[in-house]
Amino acid sequence: MHIPVLLTEVITSFEGLNNGVFVDATLGMGGHSQAILEKIPNSSLIGIDLDSDAVLLAQQNLASFGNRVNITQGNYVDMVQIARNFNKFHVDGILLDLGLSSMQIDDKQRGFSFRFDSELDMRFDKTKGISAIEVLNSFDESELADIFYKYGEERESRIIAKSIVISRPIKTTYDLTEIIYNSKRKSKSKINPSTKVFQALRIYVNQELRNVEKGLEEALKLLKFGGRFSVISYHSLEDRIVKNFFKKNSLDCICSPSIIECQCQHSALIRRINKKVIQPTEKEINNNPRSRSAKLRIVQRIPISEQV
Ligand SMILES: C[S@@+](CC[C@H](N)C(=O)[O-])C[C@H]1O[C@@H](n2cnc3c(N)ncnc32)[C@H](O)[C@@H]1O
Numbered sequence: 001m002h003i004p005v006l007l008t009e010v011i012t013s014f015e016g017l018n019n020g021v022f023v024d025a026t027l028g029m030g031g032h033s034q035a036i037l038e039k040i041p042n043s044s045l046i047g048i049d050l051d052s053d054a055v056l057l058a059q060q061n062l063a064s065f066g067n068r069v070n071i072t073q074g075n076y077v078d079m080v081q082i083a084r085n086f087n088k089f090h091v092d093g094i095l096l097d098l099g100l101s102s103m104q105i106d107d108k109q110r111g112f113s114f115r116f117d118s119e120l121d122m123r124f125d126k127t128k129g130i131s132a133i134e135v136l137n138s139f140d141e142s143e144l145a146d147i148f149y150k151y152g153e154e155r156e157s158r159i160i161a162k163s164i165v166i167s168r169p170i171k172t173t174y175d176l177t178e179i180i181y182n183s184k185r186k187s188k189s190k191i192n193p194s195t196k197v198f199q200a201l202r203i204y205v206n207q208e209l210r211n212v213e214k215g216l217e218e219a220l221k222l223l224k225f226g227g228r229f230s231v232i233s234y235h236s237l238e239d240r241i242v243k244n245f246f247k248k249n250s251l252d253c254i255c256s257p258s259i260i261e262c263q264c265q266h267s268a269l270i271r272r273i274n275k276k277v278i279q280p281t282e283k284e285i286n287n288n289p290r291s292r293s294a295k296l297r298i299v300q301r302i303p304i305s306e307q308v
Helices: 005-012 030-040 053-063 063-067 076-087 130-139 139-154 157-167 172-182 195-205 208-223 236-249 282-287
Strands: 021-024 044-049 070-073 092-096 223-233 270-272 294-299
Touching: 005 030, 005 092, 005 139, 005 208, 005 223, 005 294, 021 030, 030 063, 030 092, 030 208, 044 053, 044 063, 044 076, 044 139, 053 063, 063 070, 076 092, 076 208, 092 208, 130 195, 139 195, 157 172, 172 195, 195 208, 208 223, 208 236, 223 236, 236 270, 236 294
Parallel strands: 021 044, 021 092, 044 070, 092 223
Antiparallel strands: 223 294, 270 294
């Protein structure tokens, strides 16, 4: 089960786009897609996910919508080409619901969670790239420390990396949690000591931040004038990328403040719909604790009639 996060707010962000074509670029089990197809009259949708298990489930869950929905396994950084494959050159709405789904976290064989003892794979697409276990067993101590620090903001990255190298070969999630537990200073924090290292490995293995940067660019290319783009992020590293990207592309000038006369010739492509980031209500968090860190940002591609 995956409960779609900020569902009402996402649907509201697409309100009025009747007859529109949508791209759900992180389809998961299709929860948001289902609501879009139900609530936006005459809408159709292209669903993309890297994970073949998610694609299969979404195909089943959305089967009743027939040819209103097209689903494909792929990376959202390729969304322009994927849409073209379905003869869509521009679309009315795009959703990016970043991170991973409950189905993936709760899968006891994929290594996303420190709650189960399993092989440490962590790839969304199990056929591409290198798995977490290969990273842990083959990277230098300093490379591992950098990954934990950069993608997990783990302050004790160096000592953890050192312990990993000494304890090789690492085989399972529990091997890793034990090493982390034994190498970190004991603290009273309620957060599991393995949280940051697991986040860092997942982000690194799936190249998540690079994908977010590229995916945002591609989405703007695919979005029609007047179309809307909604992005849900779950941690500060990805939210910062989204926030800065939206800010930069909503400005007519990106020259340094010290320059008196504009020299950049930049022009705004989007306008921000919500000035303040949208977060789940207490009720939603109680019903779905996994939504607690979600942040929704919505923009509109500036209609051509309003461009300067
Ligand atoms: C938070 S879940 C989406 C849940 C979905 N909105 C729902 O309601 O069921 C994020 C999904 O994005 C997928 N994903 C992550 N990175 C991706 C990428 N670069 N391209 C395509 N899908 C990606 C993951 O496999 C996961 O299924």
